[in-house]
Amino acid sequence: MLPKLVKNHIKLYNKVYLQTNIWSQTRLHIKPFSGVSQLLLFNQVSFLESLDHQRTFSTTLTCSGGNNKTRKMIKDKNMKKDPEAREKLKNEQRKSSSHLSKYLNKPVSNKTVQVWANMSVKDLSEQTNIDINELFDVVLSFKEVDTDYIDSEDQPLRNIKLLNMLANKLHYKNMFIADPDVGKKEKVLVNKDARRSPPPEEKDLLPRPPVVTIMGHIDHGKTSLLDYLRKSRIVAGEAGGITQHIGAFSVELESGEMVTFIDTPGHAAFTAMRTRGATATDIVILIIDSCEGVLEQTKESLRIIRQTRVPFIVALNKIDKPASDVEMTKKQLEAEGVRLEGSGGDVQCVSISALQGTNVKQLIEAVLTQAEMMELRCDVKGKAEGLVIESQVEQGLGKTATVLLERGVLKPGGFLVSGNGWCKVRLLIGDRGDRVAELRPSQAAKVVGWKEVVPSAGTEVLAVESEARAKEVVSYRSTVAMKEQAEAQEEAILDIREQEREQYLEFRKFKRESGWFKPRFGRHGLERKRETKAESDQPVVAVVVKGDVDGSVDAILSCFETYHEEEVKLDIVHFGVGEVTETDITMAESFNGIIYAFNTTVPHNIQKLADTSKVPVRAYDVIYHLIADLKQELSSRMPPVQVEEVIGRANVVQEFQIKDKKNLLSVAGCRVVSGKIPRIGTVKVVRGQETVYLGELASLKHLKEEVSEIVQNQECGVRVADSELKFEAGDQVLAIEAREEANTCKWDPGF
Numbered sequence: 001m002l003p004k005l006v007k008n009h010i011k012l013y014n015k016v017y018l019q020t021n022i023w024s025q026t027r028l029h030i031k032p033f034s035g036v037s038q039l040l041l042f043n044q045v046s047f048l049e050s051l052d053h054q055r056t057f058s059t060t061l062t063c064s065g066g067n068n069k070t071r072k073m074i075k076d077k078n079m080k081k082d083p084e085a086r087e088k089l090k091n092e093q094r095k096s097s098s099h100l101s102k103y104l105n106k107p108v109s110n111k112t113v114q115v116w117a118n119m120s121v122k123d124l125s126e127q128t129n130i131d132i133n134e135l136f137d138v139v140l141s142f143k144e145v146d147t148d149y150i151d152s153e154d155q156p157l158r159n160i161k162l163l164n165m166l167a168n169k170l171h172y173k174n175m176f177i178a179d180p181d182v183g184k185k186e187k188v189l190v191n192k193d194a195r196r197s198p199p200p201e202e203k204d205l206l207p208r209p210p211v212v213t214i215m216g217h218i219d220h221g222k223t224s225l226l227d228y229l230r231k232s233r234i235v236a237g238e239a240g241g242i243t244q245h246i247g248a249f250s251v252e253l254e255s256g257e258m259v260t261f262i263d264t265p266g267h268a269a270f271t272a273m274r275t276r277g278a279t280a281t282d283i284v285i286l287i288i289d290s291c292e293g294v295l296e297q298t299k300e301s302l303r304i305i306r307q308t309r310v311p312f313i314v315a316l317n318k319i320d321k322p323a324s325d326v327e328m329t330k331k332q333l334e335a336e337g338v339r340l341e342g343s344g345g346d347v348q349c350v351s352i353s354a355l356q357g358t359n360v361k362q363l364i365e366a367v368l369t370q371a372e373m374m375e376l377r378c379d380v381k382g383k384a385e386g387l388v389i390e391s392q393v394e395q396g397l398g399k400t401a402t403v404l405l406e407r408g409v410l411k412p413g414g415f416l417v418s419g420n421g422w423c424k425v426r427l428l429i430g431d432r433g434d435r436v437a438e439l440r441p442s443q444a445a446k447v448v449g450w451k452e453v454v455p456s457a458g459t460e461v462l463a464v465e466s467e468a469r470a471k472e473v474v475s476y477r478s479t480v481a482m483k484e485q486a487e488a489q490e491e492a493i494l495d496i497r498e499q500e501r502e503q504y505l506e507f508r509k510f511k512r513e514s515g516w517f518k519p520r521f522g523r524h525g526l527e528r529k530r531e532t533k534a535e536s537d538q539p540v541v542a543v544v545v546k547g548d549v550d551g552s553v554d555a556i557l558s559c560f561e562t563y564h565e566e567e568v569k570l571d572i573v574h575f576g577v578g579e580v581t582e583t584d585i586t587m588a589e590s591f592n593g594i595i596y597a598f599n600t601t602v603p604h605n606i607q608k609l610a611d612t613s614k615v616p617v618r619a620y621d622v623i624y625h626l627i628a629d630l631k632q633e634l635s636s637r638m639p640p641v642q643v644e645e646v647i648g649r650a651n652v653v654q655e656f657q658i659k660d661k662k663n664l665l666s667v668a669g670c671r672v673v674s675g676k677i678p679r680i681g682t683v684k685v686v687r688g689q690e691t692v693y694l695g696e697l698a699s700l701k702h703l704k705e706e707v708s709e710i711v712q713n714q715e716c717g718v719r720v721a722d723s724e725l726k727f728e729a730g731d732q733v734l735a736i737e738a739r740e741e742a743n744t745c746k747w748d749p750g751f
Contacts, residue, residue: 111172115163116179118156124163125153128172138169192476194417194462194469197407200379208378208442210371211404213262215304216287217297221317225287225354226251226263229364248389248404248444249431253364260404260442262389283370284312285363290324290351294332302336311374313348313366314340320353378441384408384463388418389444391454392549393578395601397427399450403439403461410439410463415470416447417462418455420477422470425449454577457551539568539637542593543630544584545575548600552623553577556598559627559749567638567743570630580606580617588615594633596626631745638743648675648735650710650718655727667699668718668727677716677735678709684734685720685727692731695721 113127121139125132132153140147145162149155157163167174214222229251249261262281284305288298305312314333316326330340330349339345348366352359385408391401401418403410410416416423426449428436436445452474455461464470543560547553553575563570573591574584580595580602588595595610597619602610610617620626650670657664670677677683679700685693699719700707710716718733 112175113167113172114177115167115174116177117160118158118179119163120154120156121150122153124157124166128170130170135166138166192472193480194464194473196385196460196462197382200382200407204379204381205377206380208376208440209258209260210282210367210374210376211260211262211442212283212285212367213281213310214285214287215301217289217292217295217301220287220289220292220298221354222287223263225285225315225317225352225360226261228354228357228360229253229261248402250443253368254361255368257368258443259364259367260444262404262444281310282374282376283367284310285315285367286312287315287317287354288329288333289318290316290326290329291318291321293325293329294336299336302338311370313350313363313370314338315363316349316351317354319351320356320358326351376442379407380409380440382408384410384414384416384439384461386410386461388455388457388459388461390457390549390551391450391577393454395579397448399454400429400446400448401450401455401461402444403447404444405439405441407441408463410447411437415464415467417464417470417473418450419453419459420474420481421450421453421455422464422467422474423447423450424467424470454550457549457554539639540571541568541630541633541637542571542573542588542591544573544588544593544595545598546580546584546595546600547575547577547598550577552598555623556596556626559623562749563634563747565634565745565747568634568745570634579603580610582606582609585610585613585615585617589613594618596620596630598623598626627749631747634745634747635743638745640740641743642738643741644736644738646675646734647737648677648710649673650677650716650733650735652718652727652729652731652733653715654729656717663723665719665723666726668731668733669715670718670733671715672710672712674712675735676709676711677718677733679707682736682738683718683720684736685725686732686734687728687730693720693722693725697721 115124115127119127121135122132124130125135128135136153139150139157139162142162142165145159145165147162150157163174214225216222226249249263251259251261253259284301286298286301286305288294316329318324319326330342333340333349334343338347340347340349342349348370350359350363350366352363354360384405386403386405389402389404391399393399399421401423403416410425410428412425412428414425416425425447427447428439429446429448430436431444439445464473545553545556547556557572557575560570560572571591571593573593574587576584579600580597584595585606587593593615595615595617597617599621600619602617602619607617618626618629620629650672652668652670654669656667656669658667659665677700679697681697682695683693683697684691697718698721699717700710701717702710702714707716
């Protein structure tokens with residue numbers, strides 16, 4: 001039958017010849033066109049055209065039913081007159097066809113919706129502009145995914161598959177983005193930091209002893225004065241006879257009063273230590289050698305005193321020496337702006353001999369008088385507060401810190417926080433190595449029991465209630481530090497992303513312009529970006545620094561920061577407090593570096609490991625010896641310099657022109673005034689301050705004979721390889737010899 005035939009042949013009809021007498025026996029009869037006898041011809045037509053033919057054959061086709069009655073199909077005659085309306089009708093009929101509707105009636109998915117992980121149904125409704133109730137119905141209709149947990153419009157859709165199914169069902173495309181409300185939903189960081197207690201009431205204040213810092217130039221007698229007061233011999237135990245640490249010492253005077261002295265280094269490398277000492281003190285004793293007068297570190301100490309606005313007393317030391325000149329030193333102080341009491345100022349000045357003890361008692365009386373005028377008082381009822389003077393890692397004790405207490409009372413068993421470290425106080429050790437039962441304001445002791453990290457020198461120390469509170473404070477401070485670091489790096493990260501974006505757009509443009517041909521690296525100027533940085537030819541000295549205390553390491557690193565030479569790079573791989581460890585050896589071996597151990601020990605097994613790994617470990621106890629060794633190492637890595645040595649000098653008397661075949665050549669008639677001029681070698685022709693030629697000789701003759709060299713006071717004819725060079729009377733011909741010499745590091749650390 002014809003409907004069956006049309007249904008089976010979907011794509012194209014071939015030419016079919018049908019006999020009319022066959023169709024006359026069926027219930028559906030087709031009457032042929034006029035002029036066509038026994039056959040009905042179907043030309044090759046498309047499937048859609050065949051459907052159109054079924055609807056538009058009414059003028060040429062008649063269908064007969066089973067009752068042998070012929071019925072003519074009626075069609076709107078206006079369609080013949082309006083081709084656009086007829087085409088529109090055909091399209092509507094195609095779309096309404098049952099077996100084509102699933103293809104033709106499908107909406108086109110041009111809409112793109114921004115979605116993100118864990119977005120709520122309410123958010124999706126706002127993004128798609130679909131009613132939230134209808135959206136709920138669609139969501140709950142899915143059986144392939146779990147939707148039982150969705151009980152409200154604010155419930156997050158935690159299944160990415162569900163978002164994709166919704167996009168397919170509602171005919172849009174998903175574009176996944178980051179949650180735009182991340183910044184709004186960010187957890188607020190609650191301030192859990194430890195803070196100083198409010199100022200105490202006047203009635204709770206008690207008198208306290210003064211804290212005195214001794215400052216001055218190196219080797220002017222600061223520690224000698226402290227030795228006399230403590231009846232000790234600190235100087236004898238110091239490397240090189242100089243102070244390289246900051247120390248706090250409690251001294252009981254003859255009157256029974258207690259004074260805490262802070263001894264600071266006088267070396268130029270320890271500026272930060274002197275600053276910390278002046279910050280933590282009540283009074284400063286500025287010691288000056290009356291023999292040498294005001295020197296560089298004396299001036300620096302004066303600058304620090306003025307910045308911190310701390311009252312100070314001048315002690316002119318070494319008056320027992322014959323070269324002492326007290327009046328000259330006072331004039332130098334007045335030139336620096338220091339107004340002494342003898343000259344109508346307010347700064348006390350005492351001439352002493354720390355070694356002999358001369359006038360030391362008068363100096364202490366001046367300190368106590370100054371302290372009495374300042375009315376120093378403290379609160380012992382509040383929580384303990386203090387300052388880290390120095391910190392270190394000691395064998396048998398672990399992490400320790402010398403703390404100067406400013407408020408409250410500190411006892412073993414208490415909890416402290418300082419920087420990013422916390423402590424449960426195990427021991428309090430005095431300056432003479434004895435255990436201390438408690439620490440009161442203006443007293444200093446070594447606190448044992450620090451966890452996490454060693455507190456840096458100069459950081460604040462605060463007491464807290466418990467271990468849990470201490471850990472909470474340290475955790476909060478670490479979080480804040482990481483957040484600040486991330487914010488500081490954000491701008492740099494955005495710049496890098498912008499550069500990478502520009503590079504990507506440029507490469508994409510290049511690919512588009514390439515057309516059909518795929519761009520390949522190595523062609524058309526397209527080079528593949530290196531995944532790693534190219535190795536530099538610049539020599540590198542890598543160092544690992546380990547020190548006994550935090551202040552010493554800080555001083556060494558401050559010296560390293562003054563190095564700015566370009567010939568050799570100084571790379572600080574690692575630094576820390578404590579003895580040399582296996583990790584330090586491994587790190588130095590990886591970078592082919594050197595380990596400098598300053599005033600710290602190197603265990604026997606670590607030294608053996610270093611020898612096996614061929615890692616040099618160099619121990620020093622004086623800072624300028626360490627710097628000198630590093631300068632020597634830097635010099636050894638520098639490339640040699642080319643040095644020119646003049647071995648002969650000749651003056652040009654006159655130029656001659658000689659004919660060689662068809663060419664005229666310039667020859668300089670010279671007299672050797674010093675050294676010798678060899679035939680083979682490099683010569684330089686100098687005219688005034690300008691070098692007009694540098695190269696080899698083409699000829700060297702004495703009289704008319706070619707010679708190998710011309711010595712002093714002889715005359716010769718000189719011709720160079722450059723035939724265009726014209727000599728002038730007065731020119732100098734220098735015979736030079738180049739050689740390599742070892743380079744020397746010009747680094748000046750300031751001492």
